[in-house]
Amino acid sequence: MLKYFILPLLLLTQTVSAETAQGWRWYNEPRTPQQPQAQPTPPPQPTMTMTQTPEPTTRNMTATEQMEWFHRYMAEAQNEAMINPSVDNVITFMKISRFIDGKTTDFGMAWKKALLVDPELSYRTKYPTESLARKTHNAMTVKAKEQAVVTMAEQGYGLFFMYNGKSPLDAQLAPSVQAFADQYGIGLLGLSMDGELLTTLNSTRNNDGKLNVLSVPALILVNPKTNEIKPLAYGFISQDELLGRFLNVATDYAPDF
Incomplete structure (x- = not known):
């Protein structure tokens, strides 16, 4: 001691x-004392x-x-x-x-x-910091995310894209979501909340109050076989971030650190 x-x-x-x-x-x-002493x-x-x-x-x-x-x-x-x-x-x-x-x-x-x-205890054993190793690690991470989309599609999951057709942001997000669905082979159905249909979606219809969401735009995972509904994302989202959301759902939000 x-x-x-x-x-x-x-x-x-x-x-x-x-x-x-x-x-x-x-x-x-x-701090300067209010009354300094000659010899503290x-x-x-x-x-x-x-x-x-x-x-x-x-x-x-x-x-x-x-x-x-x-x-x-x-x-x-x-x-x-x-x-x-x-x-x-x-x-x-x-x-x-x-x-x-x-x-x-x-x-x-x-x-x-x-x-x-x-x-x-070392961070580097799981997350390398050198540039060359990071490229390999990042490629492995992307592959895992892509596999999560494929796996969920094989399990019967598809995407509902809930949107307001009159919203410029929702209209801007729609083609990106459609491109994502086409790239990874997962079904996509657009559901308009305000009756304005977006033609940039391959398949869309009016929601007619059938499905309520907390906010729009929204991406919802739906499995018709099991009747499961899982919120995937709310608000404007990039394709890279959306890819990560699939891995989160597939792993039940297991920590990745």
């Missing part, structure tokens, strides 16, 4: 000269004894307690250097900043080592 060795360790560090102040990583800028009283070092017994008993501090104490100590050193910017005060704070840099570096290296000890 880490005990209170931080302050002695910092004071024994060699004096740092001609260094630029380190950036803040964990801490906020100090530094926070007392935490006692390690239990005063309830005649003979003091030491106890270990948790990592959270140690960090809370260190935050207070650093804030005091920072405020002291700002209010009384002597060379000694600035050097003290610079040593603390260097100590933090070292701890941050140690944490980063331990993180890298941990990913080798337990590779399941």
Whole structure:
């Protein structure tokens, strides 16, 4: 267990000269006190004894307690250097900043080592970041999405495209939806909600209040064999995004990360 060795360790560090102040990583800028004191009283070092017994008993501090104490100590050193910017005060704070840099570096290296000890924690094992590998990975993802459309079509699913024929956005979306259906071989039926039919759809008719939807335009998956109805998308949607929606439905929205 880490005990209170931080302050002695910092004071024994060699004096740092001609260094630029380190950036803040964990801490906020100090607030200017309303009534600055000439000599702010530094926070007392935490006692390690239990005063309830005649003979003091030491106890270990948790990592959270140690960090809370260190935050207070650093804030005091920072405020002291700002209010009384002597060379000694600035050097003290610079040593603390260097100590933090070292701890941050140690944490980063331990993180890298941990990913080798337990590779399941690494994002790159499932999602490569190199450009060449990403091309292959993206191609595999697209293939899985396309297969989801084919699989659902084979299971008997088709698409209802619910639209308002008088809406310019719905009219613009219609040919894209028709092209998608033609490309992946899934049936498409357009249903007009306002009685205005769009001729860019191969098959369309008036809904006549038979099917209610929350919003239009809407794409609904329908399986006449099982009478299943599954909302696929609401609003304007690209073909790439629509392709992904099929994979979501086919996998029952299983997480892909």
